[in-house]
Amino acid sequence: MKLTVNGTEHEIDVEDDMPLLWVLRDVLGITGPKYGCGIAACGACTVHMDGVAVRSCQVAAADVDGKITTIEGLGTPEAPHPVQAAWIDHQVAQCGYCQSGQIMQAAAFLGFNPDPTDDQIDAAMGGNLCRCGTYPRIREALKSAAAKLGAG
Amino acid sequence: MGRARTIARRTFLIGSAAIAGGVAFGVYAVRTPHDNPLRQSLAPGEATFNPFVKITGDAIVLILPHADVGQGVQSLQAALIAEELDVDPAHVTLSFGQPDAAYYNTALAADLAPFMPFDDSRMAKTVRSALGGAAKVMGIMATGGSSSVPDSYDKLRHAGAVARETLKRAAADQTGHDVTSLRTQGGAVILPDGATLPYTALAATAARVEPVTEVSLRDPSEWRLLGKPMQRTDIISKSTGTQTYGIDLRLEGMVHAALCTNPRQGGAMLGYDAGDAKKMRGVIDVVPITGGVAVVADNTWRAFQAIEAIRFDWGPAPFPAEMQGHWDAVAASFIEDNLDKTWRDEGDVGAVLAAETLSAEYRSPYVAHQPLEPLSAVVRISDGGAEVWAAHQLPRFLQDKVAAVAGCAPEDVLFYNQFAGGSFGHRLEFDFITRTAEIAVQMKGTPVKLTYRREEDFIHDYPRQIGMARAQGKVKEGKVEAFALDIATPSVAASQASRLGQPIMGPDGQIVAGAWTMPYAIPHLRVRGFRTPELAPVSSWRAVGAPVAGFFAESWLDELIHAAGADPLAERLRLCTNPVHMKVLEAVAEMSNWGGSAMSAGQGRGVAMVESFGVPVAEVVEVTQTPEGIRIDKVFVAADVGRVLDPVNFENNVQGGVIWGLGHAINAEITFSDGVAEQDNFYTHEGLRFHQAPEITVRGLENGPSVRGIGEPPVPPAAPALANAIFAATGQRLREMPFNKFIDFA
Numbered sequence: 065m066k067l068t069v070n071g072t073e074h075e076i077d078v079e080d081d082m083p084l085l086w087v088l089r090d091v092l093g094i095t096g097p098k099y100g101c102g103i104a105a106c107g108a109c110t111v112h113m114d115g116v117a118v119r120s121c122q123v124a125a126a127d128v129d130g131k132i133t134t135i136e137g138l139g140t141p142e143a144p145h146p147v148q149a150a151w152i153d154h155q156v157a158q159c160g161y162c163q164s165g166q167i168m169q170a171a172a173f174l175g176f177n178p179d180p181t182d183d184q185i186d187a188a189m190g191g192n193l194c195r196c197g198t199y200p201r202i203r204e205a206l207k208s209a210a211a212k213l214g215a216g
Numbered sequence: 217m218g219r220a221r222t223i224a225r226r227t228f229l230i231g232s233a234a235i236a237g238g239v240a241f242g243v244y245a246v247r248t249p250h251d252n253p254l255r256q257s258l259a260p261g262e263a264t265f266n267p268f269v270k271i272t273g274d275a276i277v278l279i280l281p282h283a284d285v286g287q288g289v290q291s292l293q294a295a296l297i298a299e300e301l302d303v304d305p306a307h308v309t310l311s312f313g314q315p316d317a318a319y320y321n322t323a324l325a326a327d328l329a330p331f332m333p334f335d336d337s338r339m340a341k342t343v344r345s346a347l348g349g350a351a352k353v354m355g356i357m358a359t360g361g362s363s364s365v366p367d368s369y370d371k372l373r374h375a376g377a378v379a380r381e382t383l384k385r386a387a388a389d390q391t392g393h394d395v396t397s398l399r400t401q402g403g404a405v406i407l408p409d410g411a412t413l414p415y416t417a418l419a420a421t422a423a424r425v426e427p428v429t430e431v432s433l434r435d436p437s438e439w440r441l442l443g444k445p446m447q448r449t450d451i452i453s454k455s456t457g458t459q460t461y462g463i464d465l466r467l468e469g470m471v472h473a474a475l476c477t478n479p480r481q482g483g484a485m486l487g488y489d490a491g492d493a494k495k496m497r498g499v500i501d502v503v504p505i506t507g508g509v510a511v512v513a514d515n516t517w518r519a520f521q522a523i524e525a526i527r528f529d530w531g532p533a534p535f536p537a538e539m540q541g542h543w544d545a546v547a548a549s550f551i552e553d554n555l556d557k558t559w560r561d562e563g564d565v566g567a568v569l570a571a572e573t574l575s576a577e578y579r580s581p582y583v584a585h586q587p588l589e590p591l592s593a594v595v596r597i598s599d600g601g602a603e604v605w606a607a608h609q610l611p612r613f614l615q616d617k618v619a620a621v622a623g624c625a626p627e628d629v630l631f632y633n634q635f636a637g638g639s640f641g642h643r644l645e646f647d648f649i650t651r652t653a654e655i656a657v658q659m660k661g662t663p664v665k666l667t668y669r670r671e672e673d674f675i676h677d678y679p680r681q682i683g684m685a686r687a688q689g690k691v692k693e694g695k696v697e698a699f700a701l702d703i704a705t706p707s708v709a710a711s712q713a714s715r716l717g718q719p720i721m722g723p724d725g726q727i728v729a730g731a732w733t734m735p736y737a738i739p740h741l742r743v744r745g746f747r748t749p750e751l752a753p754v755s756s757w758r759a760v761g762a763p764v765a766g767f768f769a770e771s772w773l774d775e776l777i778h779a780a781g782a783d784p785l786a787e788r789l790r791l792c793t794n795p796v797h798m799k800v801l802e803a804v805a806e807m808s809n810w811g812g813s814a815m816s817a818g819q820g821r822g823v824a825m826v827e828s829f830g831v832p833v834a835e836v837v838e839v840t841q842t843p844e845g846i847r848i849d850k851v852f853v854a855a856d857v858g859r860v861l862d863p864v865n866f867e868n869n870v871q872g873g874v875i876w877g878l879g880h881a882i883n884a885e886i887t888f889s890d891g892v893a894e895q896d897n898f899y900t901h902e903g904l905r906f907h908q909a910p911e912i913t914v915r916g917l918e919n920g921p922s923v924r925g926i927g928e929p930p931v932p933p934a935a936p937a938l939a940n941a942i943f944a945a946t947g948q949r950l951r952e953m954p955f956n957k958f959i960d961f962a
């Protein structure tokens with residue numbers, strides 16, 4: 065089957081039910097999306113499918129329907145996406161393991177709702193677990209990214 | 217006693233040495249008994265005495281041995297060297313280095329001594345320094361106990377200063393300028409005319425000059441980096457998905473493994489049928505390992521699928537199968553035979569409490585660590601050696617463990633430490649390393665990556681110790697008159713040491729950590745630790761004993777203060793005898809406007825102060841009753857670490873520690889049924905979620921006598937401060953964690 069990830073098309077030969085997460089990580093070597101729980105309880109594996117945030121551990125390879133963007137395709141250390149830039153400014157990360165998923169979730173959310181309320185932010189980010197407890201900084205970074213995106 | 221003489225001879229050995237195209241700087245601290253590890257990895261003609269700084273023709277390399285489990289300590293270690301060496305941490309190469317005895321951790325051992333960290337008596341100092349010496353001789357290289365900063369603070373700045381002064385000396389020799397006319401900046405020596413000589417261009421000369429070892433450290437008022445907001449060196453990679461963790465590693469020819477061991481942790485495997493698994497796509501082999509089997513496949517998911525297709529026959533758990541058995545065992549240990557130590561006994565507690573008194577019983581459950589990155593390791597075994605890539609906090613014990621599996625010498629185990637996706641104490645255990653080695657031994661030459669399924673990781677977590685407290689007390693004329701606390705838990709130290717094959721002697725201070733160090737002058741005060749025989753195996757969980765004993769102590773103190781009709785903060789201040797601790801209490805009082813602003817109906821405010829690892833931390837928690845349950849609105853935290861070296865990361869660590877403490881107090885426990893942990897993923901043991909996280913205001917104080925780490929100390933006060941706030945809001949006293957068994961949370 066064919067898969068477009070970060071603008072590159074790949075031909076892959078995997079079981080229909082192999083989760084996209086493992087296709088990305090082990091077949092294509094794209095390791096930004098992380099394995100945390102495998103059951104949609106942590107959000108570490110979040111990627112975009114046509115701009116919508118999805119848990120890649122829950123999307124079977126055969127069900128991929130759209131272009132996939134991972135954290136590597138969102139921005140780079142040299143040219144970070146505004147959400148990534150806000151995460152850097154606010155020094156959000158501790159271990160950082162959840163942050164690919166947090167950033168992908170936040171970027172998709174702000175794409176649809178560039179001027180969110182606190183309640184909307186709570187609802188959007190509630191599924192992304194951070195064991196290190198960086199939530200206060202995630203909230204600040206997300207709000208400042210929203211302000212920048214809104215101003216732009 | 218050849219070893220002792222060698223040690224004596226090497227006393228004050230400090231130096232630098234030529235290496236191919238450059239120099240390695242030597243900064244052995246006094247009485248360093250160990251050979252320098254870099255010596256072995258240098259090419260012919262290279263030499264070094266220095267475990268921390270190496271400069272070649274094209275690179276400045278800082279070797280920073282403490283494991284980075286998310287606390288940002290690699291960045292801070294780099295800043296400590298950089299402050300004296302005058303380099304930009306972002307523009308040098310940072311490495312965890314290879315494990316070696318030269319990287320002994322003195323601070324950790326010092327804190328194991330059974331004296332209050334603030335006890336500066338002669339006896340305390342003597343024992344502390346003797347233990348520090350033991351760590352040096354035994355070469356304990358460890359990251360834990362919030363010890364990285366105290367261990368590194370002088371050592372790494374000294375390393376930077378020696379390298380800097382020697383490079384200046386080399387520049388003077390090379391240019392003919394007087395050394396006093398030279399300064400350093402941005403990785404270069406600056407000549408009087410403003411011309412710059414990069415350190416890398418001085419490496420060859422520096423290798424030949426006599427190293428300058430008489431250096432004085434810069435006064436904090438001159439610091440460029442330390443004490444000011446700085447960007448963590450890993451922040452960009454961790455914000456762009458470019459940070460590689462152990463679980464992300466891909467080696468040429470690597471295979472992927474998954475395992476299943478007896479879910480009744482430590483129980484035997486009686487048999488298994490892997491007939492179906494072996495036929496599955498991508499499966500390369502099914503191999504036996506200690507207590508279970510592993511599947512080796514061509515990717516992780518296929519290994520996971522195959523492992524789930526195996527049918528097992530498991531033996532019973534080597535501990536009580538049901539929770540009741542665990543609680544009964546803890547309850548039965550409040551007897552003379554199990555008395556581990558009477559830690560405090562002031563006034564005449566026996567006499568005062570013989571009459572009618574107040575009393576209560578508290579409980580604290582098993583709790584899992586479960587960092588977000590599941591356990592993983594990569595091991596390749598070759599003839600006579602092994603290579604290990606993983607994130608671990610005890611590298612030298614890891615070498616021993618892998619050597620035993622591989623049948624080689626510990627020094628032939630090369631260990632490449634990795635950035636960890638969290639630990640909280642989880643990476644002090646060895647199963648995931650030794651099991652990977654057991655698989656790799658059966659396929660020599662092939663790199664094997666073992667990844668734990670989350671469920672496997674959860675049910676073999678080695679959780680935080682279970683515990684109970686029996687409390688008694690008395691109040692008189694509006695004051696706390698007597699406070700007695702008996703605490704019973706299994707010994708975490710003994711459980712961990714048994715897996716390290718190390719004997720553990722003497723009483724275990726962690727049973728009462730955070731309780732016996734209470735700085736309160738209560739007229740009649742007694743704290744006793746009782747040791748429960750080992751039940752389920754347990755391991756150090758962030759802050760170890762203090763999240764348990766501190767919850768008991770600060771909740772009970774709060775109960776007595778309320779019974780006396782006193783103000784929780786004012787009474788603590790009245791009782792407090794240590795000026796450093798008083799200051800953290802005063803700080804949170806001011807930050808929260810305690811006493812200044814009244815709470816409205818349904819709101820409540822609670823305070824707690826616990827000292828752990830020498831750091832007193834006070835927290836005020838504010839809660840509101842809502843239709844959905846208790847909402848945690850705000851937390852105010854003041855912590856005294858002697859000196860705040862990295863203020864932004866300090867705040868982040870404190871906020872994270874508070875959230876860790878609150879989240880697990882609210883909703884996390886491990887319970888056993890049929891000998892199996894009933895919680896096996898985050899939906900049943902999750903900690904705090906985003907929408908539950910309060911606003912957390914942090915203040916770092918610098919009154920303490922020594923520089924301390926902040927990774928763990930914010931955790932212990934969180935649970936009692938929350939329980940005390942909930943009491944203030946609702947009148948309901950929560951004496952058992954997790955609180956959501958008794959009350960709802962929004």
Ligand code: FES
Pocket residue numbers: 098099100101102103104105106107108109110119120121122
């Ligand atoms: S790994 Fe997909 S949600 Fe946790």
Ligand code: FES
Pocket residue numbers: 157158159160161162163193194195196197198286588637638
């Ligand atoms: S930063 Fe460690 S899990 Fe979020």
